Amino acid sequence: NCLADWYREAGEQRGLDISKDEARERIYGEPFADWKARHQREATAEQLEAFAAAQRAHPPKG
Numbered sequence: 154n155c156l157a158d159w160y161r162e163a164g165e166q167r168g169l170d171i172s173k174d175e176a177r178e179r180i181y182g183e184p185f186a187d188w189k190a191r192h193q194r195e196a197t198a199e200q201l202e203a204f205a206a207a208q209r210a211h212p213p214k215g
Contacts, residue, residue, distance in 0.1 A: 157173065157177040
């Protein structure tokens with residue numbers, strides 16, 4: 154998603170009106186909803202625990 158944001162911002166700097174959805178489609182090669190349905194899965198319990206452990210080990214500053 155960051156790459157799509159950078160793509161959109163670069164287009165805007167050049168006077169192009171590119172929506173977030175259009176930028177994502179350029180990056181992913183298909184509508185993002187289609188890509189997400191095909192490739193993104195729910196996190197496993199192990200993945201969620203690893204994420205929680207990383208958050209505990211590196212709490213946000215501030």
